Amino acid sequence: MNLIILGPPGAGKGTQAQSLERDRGFIQLSTGDMLRAAVGEGTEVGQKAKAIMDRGELVPDDVMVQIISDKLDEIGDQQFILDGFPRTQGQAEALDTLLAQKKKALSFVIELKIDDAILVERVVGRFTCGNCGEGYHDTFKLPAQEGKCDRCGGTEFKRRSDDNEEAMRARLVAYHGLTAPLIDYYAGKAILKSVDGAAAFDAVTGQIAAILDEN
């Protein structure tokens, strides 16, 4: 089973993808994480992407399609969940071509439906473990023991440079203009499933689990 998780910035894509990776053996393919790793390593892609990401705009399609193509080869036959890709009509069509070439198929596109009003608070309060990447939130999800990651025990945490109100406004414009039209694209292929992304963590996880278990 292969999935896409689709939704605006801060909708909970990464949170739910991590949970699916942990509980059901999916490989999470987060293009945002891949780009941030490239920025951290100072690669050519990372150097070009950094300013674009900080402005809240999208990295060019050809760069993203190559990154995903390489990752799909790397993971072989393992089941995957795409988090943050595709984000444009061009990326969605390129993905169709790549999957056909690589003899893979999508099972579902899970859309996290949520109002913009909730998203800014979610994104501005977000932080992650600097060691294992586990996600947290100042209000909604603090580590059980203050200053210590629940998953790996790490004590260093970090915040993203695009998690501020100005970049977030641009990210929402990019989402509504370029990514939201993919909801109709996948509805047209009859693989779209929508869940309430504004519900509590476990409730969202439960809605996704119900979809996977029914099918």
Ligand code: AP5
């Ligand atoms: P990316 O890293 O993909 O960011 P994004 O889409 O903006 O999504 P986020 O990671 O911000 O949010 P999320 O939905 O994963 O939410 P999360 O689970 O963390 O992309 C970053 C940038 O890279 C882009 O702007 C672009 O420049 C570039 N890029 C990436 N992919 C690209 C592509 N394909 N093409 C072109 N450019 C690309 O949750 C957010 C917070 O809310 C967390 O703190 C979490 O704890 C909390 N939370 C989650 N669920 C709940 C809940 N149910 N209740 C309460 N709190 C919750």
